[in-house]
Amino acid sequence: MPDRRDSPIISPEMLIKDSECAKIKEYVIAVFTDRLLDTCKQVSDGEDATIYGLPGFIGKVGNNEFTLVRLPAGASIATFYLELLIASGGKEFFVIGLAGSLSPELRIGDILIPTWGIREEGTSYHYMPKDFVPKPSKKLVTLLDSVISNYSVRVFKGGIWTTDAPFMETRNKVRRFSEVGVKGVDMEATALMTVASFRGVNLAMILAISDELHRDQWVEGFDSPELKKAEYVCCEAVINSISKYTKTHD
DSSP: OOOTTSOOSOOGGGTOOHHHHTTOOSEEEEESSHHHHHHHHHTSEEEEEEETTEEEEEEEETTEEEEEEEOOSSHHHHHHHHHHHHHTTOOEEEEEEEEEEOSTTOOTTOEEEEEEEEEESSGGGGTSOTTOOOOOOHHHHHHHHHHHTTSSSOEEEEEEEEESOGGGOOHHHHHHHHHTTEEEEESSHHHHHHHHHHHTOEEEEEEEEEEEOSSSSOEEOTTOHHHHHHHHHHHHHHHHHHHHOOSOOO
């Protein structure tokens, strides 16, 4: 649990650079795979950029400029870069990633928009007490939901379980979390939502279902056409959401 009476020795502001801040727009899209990065670039106009040493892109849709960046996987390192992006001027964050399904109703190629999370990563506990329930920006979730309803893809909303240990996702945990409304599992969501809440910025996630953990045997579809279609829909829906965005915060 964080000690509110003490203050950190190092702040993100100490590490930001003016040259990098110029690349960070108010709207930021973060992805976790090269394929998602390439797909987002395909559905938008702009130019490649390096963002704090990470592959990125500066684009524009409608009247809104955005920064696209490929984050490393994992809660700790992803939140490190989120902190830098916030300190550099990012305010509205759309995160596109992958998730494993915990429920038979979600199949490979479906899409999950998390609305709350169970924290089994360690990072978020440095920001918020253990009883804190991370949630995304209601405004961004509503916007994403309205835009993606125009696509012929199955979209679900519900809980996300974030873990630091993908090789310790047990059948008992899958069953127990599924019973309380958790739809999927990933490695970053609850940490990112927690840091966004702590820093007072808007953040929402949209996750393509890449594999299924609820069956007798693990089923993966990382190279499946169903997943690639879902990834394309996620990227295009986020770009279209930015084009429709109005600047009011939660």
